[in-house]
Amino acid sequence: MKVLSVLCALLITVATAKQELSESQYRDAFTDWMISNQKSYSSSEFITRYNIFKTNFDYIEEWNSKGSETVLGLNKMADITNEEYRSLYLGKPFDASSLIGTKEEILFSNKFSSTVDWRKKGAVTHVKNQQSCSGCWSFSATGATEGAHKLANNGTNELVSLSEQNLIDCSTPFGNTGCNGGVITYAFEYIISNGGIDTEKSYPFEGTDGTCRYKSENSGATISSYVNVTFGSESSLESAVNVNPVACSIDASHSSFLFYKSGIYFEPACSRTNLDHGVLVVGYGTENSQSQDSSSEPNHSNYWIAKNSWGINGYILMSKDRDNMCGISTLASFPIV
Structure with missing residues (x-):
């Protein structure tokens, strides 16, 4: 369709200065985006969302024009502000340093595989949609538990998708607050108890808080304990990911994370201790690139494979071995069956 071709043309980035777009080009792009994402608005809401879309469109174009290793793109959330994004999808930011030492920290081994991808081993369930519920912590917790359950008994167990709603509704006594946020290890404590x-x-x-309706006859997995990786240590996280998918808390507050499309995600403004989002690290690898000599700058092609609710088919490749970018190894843990 005509508007689709207009949108595609507008999204082609160049290494020069940002292009000035006409109002009709913005309007065509917004119309096509609405159709693709099945969006509709009242007359007054249309103007508000249109203006937000324009701001986000410009942000994405400006970012991509700089040739970053991270490529951004319009997604289903292109009509919300960063403030709305943080309110709807992220938990309340917390200082992770307050949780140091709450559980034994272990480095399993100094011998790592060059690449790991638990999806290929059948230890990761389908990508799930957290909707407009800040319950990302529950998805990280279930993901790690699903993997641990599958990998128990030499990997002979069935891969079972577990209930995030169970955690949202029932782990409040352990310190979580449902769709208003939570801590992954508090979810593990609930499952154990x-x-x-x-x-x-x-x-x-x-996608909303409810009353606790757990039924033991419907239980899909149990755990006996959990392990924290060493605070802020990516080598410890790498060791843990060789054992199990690992639940991690990160700083995802930036619009660059919201609009991540492809490439290796790197955000210089990320915090390493002020965390607000849960993801599941299911592996790591290295992007194909030309080798660098010893005199050049460090190779930044290493990445973590993080299961999310959006990104590359629900996954984000997060920069690895780059000074604990976005706090990926600050609060990372996985359960023991």
Whole structure:
């Protein structure tokens, strides 16, 4: 369709100064985006969302014009502000340093595989949609528990999708606040104390807080303990990822994370201790690139594979071995079955 070709043309980045767009070009791009994402607004809301879209469009074009290793693009959230994004999708930021030493920290081994991808081993469930619920912590916790359950008994167990709603509704006594945010390890504490967590099939996600409806007969997995990687150590995280998918808390507050499309995600403004989002690290690898000699700057082609609700089919490749970028190894843990 005509507007689609207009949008594609507008999204082609150049290494020169930002292009000045006409109002009709913005309007065509917004119309096509609305159609693609099945959006509709009242007359007054249309103007508000259109202006926000223009701001986000310009931000994405400006970012991409600089030739960053991170490529941004319009997604289903292109009509919300950064403030709305943080309110709807992220937890309340917390200072992770306050949780140092709350559980034993272990470095398993100094011998790592060059690449790891637990998806290829059948230890990762489908990408899930957290909707407009700041329950990302529950998705990280279930993801790590799903992996641990699958990999127990030499990997002979069935991969079972577990209930985020169970954690949202039932782990409040352990310090979590449902769709207003939570801490991954508090979710593990609940599962241990409760003696299990229900399956997603029996207790599906609703995207809002509810009353606790756990039923032991619907339990899909149990855990006995959990392990924290060494605070801020990417080598410890790498060691842990060789054992199990790992639940991590990160700083995802920047619009660059919101609009991540491809490439290796690197945000210089990221905090390493002020964290607000949960992801599941399911592996790591290195992007194909020309080798560098010893006199050149460090190679920044290493990445973590982070399961999210958006990105490359729900995954974000986050910069690895780059001074704990966005706090990826600040608060990282996984359960023991």
